Amino acid sequence: MASAHLVGLNxxxxxxxxxxPHIPLQILAGPGSGKTKVLxxxxxxxxxxxxxxxxxxxxxxxxxxxxxxxxxxLGKMLxxxxxxxxxxxxxxxxxxxxxxxxxxLVGIGxxxxxxxxxxxxxxxGKMLKESDLKEFLKSCSITLSEGTAMSRISQSKAxxxxxxxxxxxxxxxxxxxxxxxxSKEKGPSLLTYEHLNxxxxxxxxxxxxDYVAANLFAQYERTLRDNNSLxxxxxxxxxxxxxxxxxxxxxxxxxxxxxxFQDTNSVQYELMRGLAASSRCVTIVGDPDQSIYGWRSAxxxxxxxxxxxxATTQQIMLEDNYRSTGSILAVSLAIVAQDKARIxxxxxxxxxxxxxxxxxxxxxxxxxxxxxxxxxxxLVAHMGGVLSFDxxxxxxxxxxxxxxxxxxxxxxxxxxRILGGQRFFERVEVKxxxxxxxxxxxxxxxxxxxxxxxxxxxxxxxxSIQELLVVAGKKGMSPLEVAERIYEGRMPDIKPPVKxxxxxxxxxxxxxxKLASEGAGPASLIRRLLxxxxxxxxxxxxxxxxxxxxxxxxxxxxxxxxMEDDLGVRSFDIESPDLDKxxxxxxxxxxxxYDEEELDDLGFAEVKTRPEESAPAKTEPxxxxxxxxxxxxxxxxxxxxxxxxxxxVTITTCHAAKGLEWPVVFIPVVEEGVFPSARAEDxxxxxxxLYVACTRAQGLLYLTHASSRMMNxxxxxxxxxxxxxxxxxPSEVRRASLALFSxxxxxxxxxxxxxxxxxxxxxxxxxxxxxxxxAELCVLVVVTTYGG
DNA sequence: AATACCTCGTTTTTT
DNA sequence: ACGAGGTATT
Numbered sequence: 001m002a003s004a005h006l007v008g009l010n011x012x013x014x015x016x017x018x019x020x021p022h023i024p025l026q027i028l029a030g031p032g033s034g035k036t037k038v039l040x041x042x043x044x045x046x047x048x049x050x051x052x053x054x055x056x057x058x059x060x061x062x063x064x065x066x067x068x069x070x071x072x073x074l075g076k077m078l079x080x081x082x083x084x085x086x087x088x089x090x091x092x093x094x095x096x097x098x099x100x101x102x103x104x105l106v107g108i109g110x111x112x113x114x115x116x117x118x119x120x121x122x123x124x125g126k127m128l129k130e131s132d133l134k135e136f137l138k139s140c141s142i143t144l145s146e147g148t149a150m151s152r153i154s155q156s157k158a159x160x161x162x163x164x165x166x167x168x169x170x171x172x173x174x175x176x177x178x179x180x181x182x183s184k185e186k187g188p189s190l191l192t193y194e195h196l197n198x199x200x201x202x203x204x205x206x207x208x209x210d211y212v213a214a215n216l217f218a219q220y221e222r223t224l225r226d227n228n229s230l231x232x233x234x235x236x237x238x239x240x241x242x243x244x245x246x247x248x249x250x251x252x253x254x255x256x257x258x259x260x261f262q263d264t265n266s267v268q269y270e271l272m273r274g275l276a277a278s279s280r281c282v283t284i285v286g287d288p289d290q291s292i293y294g295w296r297s298a299x300x301x302x303x304x305x306x307x308x309x310x311a312t313t314q315q316i317m318l319e320d321n322y323r324s325t326g327s328i329l330a331v332s333l334a335i336v337a338q339d340k341a342r343i344x345x346x347x348x349x350x351x352x353x354x355x356x357x358x359x360x361x362x363x364x365x366x367x368x369x370x371x372x373x374x375x376x377x378x379l380v381a382h383m384g385g386v387l388s389f390d391x392x393x394x395x396x397x398x399x400x401x402x403x404x405x406x407x408x409x410x411x412x413x414x415x416x417r418i419l420g421g422q423r424f425f426e427r428v429e430v431k432x433x434x435x436x437x438x439x440x441x442x443x444x445x446x447x448x449x450x451x452x453x454x455x456x457x458x459x460x461x462x463x464s465i466q467e468l469l470v471v472a473g474k475k476g477m478s479p480l481e482v483a484e485r486i487y488e489g490r491m492p493d494i495k496p497p498v499k500x501x502x503x504x505x506x507x508x509x510x511x512x513x514k515l516a517s518e519g520a521g522p523a524s525l526i527r528r529l530l531x532x533x534x535x536x537x538x539x540x541x542x543x544x545x546x547x548x549x550x551x552x553x554x555x556x557x558x559x560x561x562x563m564e565d566d567l568g569v570r571s572f573d574i575e576s577p578d579l580d581k582x583x584x585x586x587x588x589x590x591x592x593x594y595d596e597e598e599l600d601d602l603g604f605a606e607v608k609t610r611p612e613e614s615a616p617a618k619t620e621p622x623x624x625x626x627x628x629x630x631x632x633x634x635x636x637x638x639x640x641x642x643x644x645x646x647x648x649v650t651i652t653t654c655h656a657a658k659g660l661e662w663p664v665v666f667i668p669v670v671e672e673g674v675f676p677s678a679r680a681e682d683x684x685x686x687x688x689x690l691y692v693a694c695t696r697a698q699g700l701l702y703l704t705h706a707s708s709r710m711m712n713x714x715x716x717x718x719x720x721x722x723x724x725x726x727x728x729x730p731s732e733v734r735r736a737s738l739a740l741f742s743x744x745x746x747x748x749x750x751x752x753x754x755x756x757x758x759x760x761x762x763x764x765x766x767x768x769x770x771x772x773x774x775a776e777l778c779v780l781v782v783v784t785t786y787g788g
Numbered sequence: 789a790a791t792a793c794c795t796c797g798t799t800t801t802t803t
Numbered sequence: 804a805c806g807a808g809g810t811a812t813t
Contacts, residue, residue, distance in 0.1 A: 062803085063802090063803075064803085091803080092803050093803085117802080117803085118801095172794065232803055233803095235803085259810095262796095292801080293799065293801080293803095295800085295802095296801080296802065296803080397800070397801080398799090398800040398801060399799085400789080400799065420802085422800095422804085426804090427804095428804075454791095455792090459813090460791090462790085462791085463789085463790060463791085464790080464791090492812090494789095495790095496789085496790065496791090504795090577801080587790085603797085634803070636803075653800085653802095654801080655801045655802070656802080674800095675801055678800090679800060679801095680800080681799090689801080712797095
């Protein structure tokens with residue numbers, strides 16, 4: 001008798017699910033080939049047929065959303081408890097969880113704060129503004145933006161390189177006299193840039209930038225460590241360190257499954273290897289054609305690397321597509337096949353051919369957007385209740401292109417939802433409140449201090465804060481600590497009377513810290529915080545749109561209370577292996593330090609932002625606040641309280657659309673400079689991005705472009721993307737012979753509608769409703785065209 | 789003298 | 804939305 005989890009699988013899928021657990025497996029799965037189904041079924045199979053304990057399975061997804069999705073799917077085949085025990089999440093989230101517990105093993109504090117990309121960038125920005133470096137760069141007439149510096153650092157980290165590695169490479173390739181010994185000992189950026197000026201006299205620009213970047217990297221790392229903070233890359237780097245140096249921490253792992261493997265970077269690969277170190281059981285799912293994160297240091301080569309490292313690796317291809325019509329697949333393949341270096345693969349349509357994708361050019365961006373909105377309305381009307389606005393996706397190359405479409409849809413009265421636009425946790429009001437809480441949990445975290453020390457405005461400007469930082473630096477204390485002492489009169493006040501102004505700030509933090517140490521949940525902490533600093537009044541006074549911002553604050557409280565409720569239900573446990581020490585006693589995490597410290601104001605007071613190197617390995621308890629902060633930092637939610645009852649057209653980026661599908665997909669702005677993006681370094685990756693976008697469509701696909709478009713207030717003439725024109729010929733002389741596309745949208749005849757309904761596995765078109773809807777639409781068109 | 793408030797230009801893709 | 808840059812206000 002076949003088990004439920006094997007029902008409805010095709011031959012290849014079945015082979016993948018039943019593949020022996022101990023033989024490493026690569027599942028090369030084209031879009032729409034049922035990879036998620038295979039992955040979940042394989043997990044179920046491991047648990048039910050091979051008696052693998054759910055708690056010893058590690059399933060890595062690309063986003064937290066994908067993890068939730070997988071949990072839901074597994075919930076239909078396994079018990080709630082079994083699903084909970086599976087260690088599932090992104091590489092980042094998994095690492096964060098383990099690092100919380102075993103922070104001391106890698107020499108960091110368990111109350112580390114996750115530093116988001118924004119704050120990382122600000123840290124780099126500050127370093128670049130330091131006068132000696134600024135002058136040095138100016139003297140070499142080199143411009144180095146914080147963005148480029150940041151991405152260089154991030155790329156190094158993603159490869160697992162340290163500042164020392166970079167400097168070593170630099171010294172061995174540069175022609176200047178090596179100062180290797182000296183700089184290694186003292187730490188690279190102890191050299192002043194005046195010094196460098198003399199040293200680097202003979203270097204070319206690239207070498208200088210390399211050197212500066214390595215120095216910035218070193219300085220940046222020190223800053224993060226001083227702030228007891230890990231950035232996104234650090235979560236992975238320290239994760240590798242944790243599992244690499246402490247094999248026992250990973251012994252629970254019997255099987256690792258990695259989704260979207262083509263988008264993993266070197267460090268993530270090492271992490272996978274580390275997790276699989278003892279069992280050697282690895283299952284990965286990936287598709288080289290869908291590799292679109294090279295800009296984030298993803299390496300498709302990991303597929304080959306895995307075959308080398310796990311010599312017995314076997315491959316299974318999933319080439320049957322269950323998502324799209326034949327003509328959509330034909331267009332998609334025609335686009336991606338232009339990549340000359342691509343390994344030939346195919347996609348077999350299981351659905352009928354369907355209407356041809358539409359390729360249409362409009363005179364302007366405005367015309368394009370409103371035509372798309374119109375077409376959406378026409379389709380919904382013609383499908384007689386089979387299609388709703390929920391079934392339409394607008395996939396854009398980047399977020400800022402969405403403006404035109406948002407307003408066009410608004411004009412047409414079509415509701416939209418923006419997926420992954422400005423993220424919820426990026427909003428100022430949310431970030432302000434989070435910063436307060438971060439400071440409560442980790443007093444050393446400077447970005448949070450800088451953000452809220454004068455929010456609401458307390459009359460503390462740049463000068464006062466700068467001085468505070470200088471004093472803190474001199475004393476080796478955190479600025480918060482200095483502020484606290486000034487307030488308590490245990491330290492002389494700084495010129496502009498800081499003492500008087502900072503009172504409510506210090507008191508608020510004290511109250512919150514006390515509550516948090518008593519185990520108060522994040523929701524109650526936020527509520528208390530709002531009272532303490534009068535945040536609502538502050539919003540009303542300073543923000544025009546304070547009402548919607550206050551809604552976001554309430555939403556944050558909701559999120560926090562949800563977390564309080566299902567803490568321990570949503571996330572897995574980490575069982576303590578018998579590390580050498582007692583795992584139940586826990587370390588003082590530094591939260592009470594302020595009450596008991598007796599330090600000499602003039603002496604070199606020591607801050608314990610770092611645990612003692614010699615401290616025995618102990619594990620830290622997860623406080624509700626800490627769990628909340630971590631979830632917030634790793635979340636990508638938009639926080640939009642979606643009224644589920646109201647269907648909306650989704651507007652999102654091609655990147656964010658990965659793994660999603662819609663019955664109808666529009667890909668607008670398919671133009672040179674956008675596909676590929678003018679800034680893109682890897683043209684083939686951009687081509688694959690368009691391929692990924694096309695393959696999101698189930699029934700209907702539209703590519704549109706405009707011959708002119710407003711950009712930065714200027715009218716610019718645009719050409720059709722070469723990714724498309726190479727197939728069709730340029731729009732002026734489009735070749736009919738290669739008619740993969742149609743220039744006009746499908747008429748939506750009964751036949752076409754029936755085909756569409758069958759592709760979507762939906763019940764047939766209601767002809768009565770169709771007639772009614774179409775009639776209504778016509779009236780509307782007449783009214784809006786001639787009436788207004 | 790420090791801080792507050794205003795305007796401007798900039799913004800690929802995301803854990 | 805956030806800096807940089809200016810001017811007005813404390």
